[in-house]
Amino acid sequence: MSKSAILKSSLAKKYWMGFTGLFLCVFLLGHLAGNLQLFMTGVEGQFQFNEYAKFMTTNPAVKILSYVTYISILFHAIDGLILTIRNAKARPQKYAYNKPSANSTWASRNMGVLGTVLLAFIVTHMTNFWAKMHFSEVPFMTADPEGKILEEPLKDLHTIVMQFFNPAENSMALVAVILYVVSMIAIGFHLSHGFQSGFQSLGFKNEKYKSIIDLSGKAFSIVVPLLFAIIPIYLYVIQVM
Amino acid sequence: MNLTLKIWRQAGPDAKGSMETYPVSDISPDMSFLEMIDVLNDQLVRDGKDPVAFDHDCREGICGMCSMYINGEAHGPGRGVTTCQLHMRSFSDGETIYIEPWRAAAFPIIKDLVTDRGAFDRIIQAGGYVSVNTSGNTQDANALPIPKDNADKAFDAATCIGCGACVATCKNSSAMLFTSAKVSQLALLPQGEPEAARRVQRMVAQMDEEGFGNCTNTGACEVECPKGISLENIARMNREFLKAQFTSEK
Structure with a gap:
């Protein structure tokens, strides 16, 4: 066994897949916590969200975490691509008649397809919000909710988000909401297999922990995408009404 | 019963194969699937044609030789059965049945439905054994205390007959269920302990070298396995391999 086994072995690829995947699950929880602040209304909500956005873009610890997240996403995608290519090579001749639905879930067999959808979502999502926040001209919030002038004006990401899901400001708002919800459904399916699969790959699943891991995975794959998906629907609806 | 069979015919390892159609009639529902193929072959021989080669x-469902991918499933529609234990009553009169060999780069076709599963033997040879000194005063295995749970789990893993249904059914042609069963049956017992790290490393390396795909935890293998080998074994192998990376000095 060479020293590079931890990088080259098929099992090592699974460890990395599981490890980065589970890390990204933790990231989702953090991201969700941030997004949920969009439910806060009025100028207080706006201030709260923009303060949070500032913290997330300037705090050095968060910065390090964000780089770890980017690397994890890239690694997860590239590792997944390598695995998919190798797996296709392992069966050059397909079955004339195959019935995979008899023994496995659709999501488990289509993680690559779901992952590709998610990668496309991440790219557009970052173009719509992250890139705007960092590189383009943004509105500023100059006063806090009490009307006190801020020493340093806050980048108003809250307004960017609100406008993005407002049909009066963005003609594509409804499309954006629909695509967002579809992407959250995709992430739900991806997680429905991925969460427990990560634990299995890392060797955590056994008689003792199997049921709790499977149950947590199911709950996670429903609750997290659902909460994410409600937010743009909520923002759209309150601005239409 | 009257049936239409669509069977993969391939003259040799390098020949181009194709699905051929054969009608069979007067099949008893109590026949095993292999007996039904025997009837077909008898008919083919009488007609002066080449009989269908199959393993x-x-x-009796214990040797692991019979294979066949029947109507899109390894060992056919039954659960916990090999093809020889699958009976024709599982099918309906007039049905069309698709019969194909195991499909995997690591299991090259020899002829028709017969594949070369030597890759499994080479995985076993790489480490699926315990080294015992034949000094004449070898300790009786029963003298070693073994927790009942471990003995049961090791036994369950050891019921793997190496038929290859796991590879055939896996969308990635992965041999993880087989390899993990063979790793587990020894890793759980004190006799297997001293060579545990070397064993898992060598067997996994051999598994990769043979060109099997990577496990994506779809769980299809566990469902189709005629012996019900559990996915728990794969998790155990993942643990054993990870542990070996830190404990082994090589």
């Missing part, structure tokens, strides 16, 4: 041996 079989004990016909």
Whole structure:
């Protein structure tokens, strides 16, 4: 066994897949916590969200975490691509008649397809919000909710988000909401297999922990995408009404 | 019963194969699937044609020789059965049945439905054994205390007959269930402990070298396995391999 086994072995690829995947699950929880602040209304909500956005873009610890997240996403995608290519090579001749639905879930067999959808979502999502926040001209919030002038004006990401899901400001708002919800459904399916699969790959699943891991995975794959998906629907609806 | 069979015919390892159609009639519902193929072959021989080559041996579901991918499933529609233990009553009169060999780069076709599963033997040879000194005063295995749970789990893993249904059914042609069963049956017992790290490393390396795909935890193998080998074994192998990376000095 060479020293590079931890990088080259098929099992090592699974460890990395599981490890980065589970890390990204933790990231989702953090991201969700941030997004949920969009439910806060009025100028207080706006201030709260923009303060949070500032913290997330300037705090050095968060910065390090964000780089770890980017690397994890890239690694997860590239590792997944390598695995998919190798797996296709392992069966050059397909079955004339195959019935995979008899023994496995659709999501488990289509993680690559779901992952590709998610990668496309991440790219557009970052173009719509992250890139705007960092590189383009943004509105500023100059006063806090009490009307006190801020020493340093806050980048108003809250307004960017609100406008993005407002049909009066963005003609594509409804499309954006629909695509967002579809992407959250995709992430739900991806997680429905991925969460427990990560634990299995890392060797955590056994008689003792199997049921709790499977149950947590199911709950996670429903609750997290659902909460994410409600937010743009909520923002759209309150601005239409 | 009257049936239409669509069977993969391939003259040799390098020949181009194709699905051929054969009608069979007067099949008893109590026949095993292999007996039904015997009837077809008898008919083919009488007609001066080449009979369908297929693997079989004990016909009792314990040798692991019979294979066949039947109607899109390894060992056909039954659960916990090998093809020899699958009976024609599982099918309906007039049905069309698709019969194909195991499909995997690591299991090259020899002829028709017969594949070369030597890759499994080489995985076992790489480490699926315990080294015992034949000094004449070898300790009786029963003298070693073994927790009942471990003994049961090791036994369950050891019921793997190496038929290859896991590879055939896996969308990635992965041999993880087989390899993990063979790793587990020894890793759980004190006799297997001293060579545990070396064993898992060598067997996994051999598994990769043979060109099997990577496990994506779809769980299809566990469902189709005629012996019900559990996915728990794969998790155990993942643990054993990870542990070996830190404990082994090589």
